[in-house]
Amino acid sequence: MKALPYSSWSSTAETVHLVSQMLGKFKLDKMPAQPEWQQVTLPLTATGFTTGLVPCEKNACSISIDLFASTVTATSTDGSHSSFELRDQRSIAQYYDEFKRMLDEIGIDTAINPAPQEMDITTPFDENTETRRYDARAAREGFDMFAFAYRAILGFMSGYRCKSALPSLFWGTFDVTGVLYSGKPAPYPGNGIIEQVAFDEELIEFGFWPGDSAEDNPSFFVLPYPFVEEDLSGTLSASSAGFYSLEKAEYFLPLEKALERNDPEAEVRGFFEEAFHTLIQRGGWEQKDWYTEPLLV
Secondary structure (H helix, E strand, O other), X not given: OOOOOHHHOHHHHHHHHHHHHHHHHHHHHHOOOOHHHOOOOEOEOOOEEEOOOEEEOOEEEEEEEXXXXXXXXXXXXXXXXXEEEOOOOEEHHHHHHHHHHXXXXXXXXXXXXXXXXXXXXXXXXXXXXXXXXXXXXXXXXXXXXXXXXXXXXXXXXXXXOOOEEEEEEEOOOOEEEEXXXXXXXXXXXXXXXXXXXXXXXXXXXXXXXXXXXXXXXXXXXXXXXXXXXXXXXXXXXXXXXXXXXXXXXXXXXXXXXXXXXXXXXXXXXXXXXXXXXXXXXXXXOOOHHHHOOOOOO
């Protein structure tokens, strides 16, 4: 596994990102609401991402992206299934047509907003007719980074007793992220339904982001909410490959730096641990001693 610069697979990454948004918007339409958008994230599988089982009409179904077989497949609990391929020189509009056909073939009626969310591309799916490069090998190598991140984030989060959201793909921002919550309400003070739902209690996100057109380097990050306004530079140990960005108000650890260490996963977990303990002490998490009490198993 290697750190893949975003520019080396940007067209493929954007394709996977946009198709994952189709899955996420399907979940948004069908799943009962849960706190902090937890009903719409996409869990990882061994080969990609999935909606998991979603209630649909009189049955239930799941939709999965398989980045090794380069397919998107929908399967219903009545035994019906349909799929389409991810191929080079196809457009997002073509994928969207295939997506709707696939659901129609298994008897699922849904209506989603075709406008992308939380990304630079704003052209609706059905109007995005430009053909794009799709490199199946790059998609698999990109997924390797997400799978590595899943193991590292899960390894860090396991054992904490506070409310948590285990690592999944947040399809809006295209990051694999887990969340720990203090249990203290903290309503978002601004506008925007996405932010108001996502940030309604005290939390810390631990995630991995593959980059974008403005930032080429894939990185791990730690984001606290309520957001930090002070400079936390120097709060990580001198041996850590991570750093605090005052501009972003987040901690970062470039994947490339983690992979240079003898035990990359341990480096990531250590980065998360240091940032977490700094932030819960700074934020005065009221039950922090209980949250960090070792499990009995």
